[in-house]
Amino acid sequence: MKARIEVMLKDGVLDPQGEAVARALGSLGFEGVGGVRQGKLIELDLAAGDAEAARAEARRMCEALLANTVIETYRVEIVE
């Protein structure tokens, strides 16, 4: 099974990467850019036999390693 995991900073947590992107876009002449948030996208191939098992394993991976749940949220999607 293939899992896609999105990890984003929680709302309200300062996102210096996103702010740097917003400033850089402005300096390149792009106007009308409001908030920019940058997160991580992780694609994993898992040996789990079915989608529910893969989802549960991916969530355990997020809690253990992939996301810092104090400041980040994550979303797991099983794509195939």
Add this chain to the structure above:
Amino acid sequence: MKARIEVMLKDGVLDPQGEAVARALGSLGFEGVGGVRQGKLIELDLAAGDAEAARAEARRMCEALLANTVIETYRVEIVE
């Protein structure tokens, strides 16, 4: 309009971040983890008036700054 941009390394381009994640998951006891690829997820608020204009502007941003199109692919999605 809100745009979501996914930037991933192209297939065949070495992904040391992904490999580090795979090794770390293995050392935490997660078995059956195959390939891991890590990319960026960027959410932008754009002032563009309609979805097509927002999509075109987001693609220009990718070409100019957000993706290194030599080694990365990007995908733009307009979500609202």
